[in-house]
Amino acid sequence: MSDDVARIFVGFDSKEVVAYHVLSQSIIEHSSIPVVFSPIVLDNLKGVFTRERNPLQSTEFSFSRFLVPYLSNYEGWSIFMDCDMLARADIAELWKLRDDRYAAMCVKHDYQPKVETKFLGQTQTKYEKKNWSSFILFNNAKCRALTKDYVNTATGLQLHQFKWLESEDQIGELPVTWNYLVNEYEYRADAKNVHFTDGGPYFDEYRNDDYADEWFAMRERMLFVQQK
Numbered sequence: 001m002s003d004d005v006a007r008i009f010v011g012f013d014s015k016e017v018v019a020y021h022v023l024s025q026s027i028i029e030h031s032s033i034p035v036v037f038s039p040i041v042l043d044n045l046k047g048v049f050t051r052e053r054n055p056l057q058s059t060e061f062s063f064s065r066f067l068v069p070y071l072s073n074y075e076g077w078s079i080f081m082d083c084d085m086l087a088r089a090d091i092a093e094l095w096k097l098r099d100d101r102y103a104a105m106c107v108k109h110d111y112q113p114k115v116e117t118k119f120l121g122q123t124q125t126k127y128e129k130k131n132w133s134s135f136i137l138f139n140n141a142k143c144r145a146l147t148k149d150y151v152n153t154a155t156g157l158q159l160h161q162f163k164w165l166e167s168e169d170q171i172g173e174l175p176v177t178w179n180y181l182v183n184e185y186e187y188r189a190d191a192k193n194v195h196f197t198d199g200g201p202y203f204d205e206y207r208n209d210d211y212a213d214e215w216f217a218m219r220e221r222m223l224f225v226q227q228k
Contacts, residue, residue: 005034006095007078009068011061012039018202019083022215025222026087033092038071040064040080051152059083065133066151066159069143076141081193082134084200085179086215089192094137094178102172103142103165106132107179129161131197132171135179142170182210 001007008027012020024037040061042049049064057063065080072078077098079091099105109131145164158164162171180191183198187210194211201212 001036001076003076005036006031006091007036007038007072007076008091009038009040009065009071009078009080011059011065011081011083012041013060013083016059016083016200016202018219019085019200022219022222023081023083023085023087026218027091029218029221030087030089031091033090033095035091040067048148049152054156057156063151063156063159065136066146066164067148068136068138069140069146070148070151072138072140074140074144078138078140080133080136080138082195082197084196085135086194086196086211086218087192088194088211088214093192094174097174098137098139099172100139103139103170104162105137105139105172105174106135107174107176108132108171109176109179109181111181111184131179131181131195132162133160134195134197135174135193137172137174187211 010020010023020039027035042060042064045064045067049067051063054062059082068078068080079094097105109129111130143164150164151159154164162168165171175192176185177188177190177192180188180194182194182196191211196206196209196211196215199206201207201209201215206212
């Protein structure tokens with residue numbers, strides 16, 4: 001695939017179907033370069049992703065996200081994004097940040113979650129490098145350790161804490177505005193991609209969160225049908 005095309009893998013969860021489509025629409029509306037979307041859907045990965053669901057994982061793509069380099073044939077660069085996000089800037093700006101010195105690039109959050117439970121009453125787990133893996137630029141050729149077998153057998157912490165890399169020096173840092181955590185961080189008008197990490201506005205209890213109005217406006221534009 002041409003380097004001029006941004007290859008974007010989005011985590012897909014059956015409880016958050018609308019989130020996938022609104023995020024994709026927000027990327028399309030802002031992008032000045034071609035994009036290709038690949039939803040990471042468990043039913044599409046039978047025979048590839050075989051690990052049993054962990055009771056602590058809050059989404060269906062908690063671990064399958066690490067198949068992105070494998071699914072990209074270990075070629076070029078790929079973006080992974082959680083579905084509960086909203087793009088507010090041109091993905092081309094992010095694409096220009098790719099740096100071949102690194103195997104992966106992400107926002108290196110350093111925080112403790114403010115809430116104990118997430119959407120639908122799910123437990124909020126706390127661990128080092130929390131939310132680093134929710135938005136990753138993969139330099140696929142340098143991520144060959146993420147084989148199908150490794151992703152199916154490694155522990156959650158081995159995956160989410162980037163233990164599959166030989167050194168943390170292989171992790172490049174992205175500006176925090178590309179994975180801006182709603183409710184964890186104060187409102188910023190210049191946030192380029194916001195992350196409703198505890199629960200998106202499509203759940204009733206989060207309808208008044210920061211950026212929720214923008215999310216609903218994007219959903220309405222996605223659903224709008226031009227009248228003849």
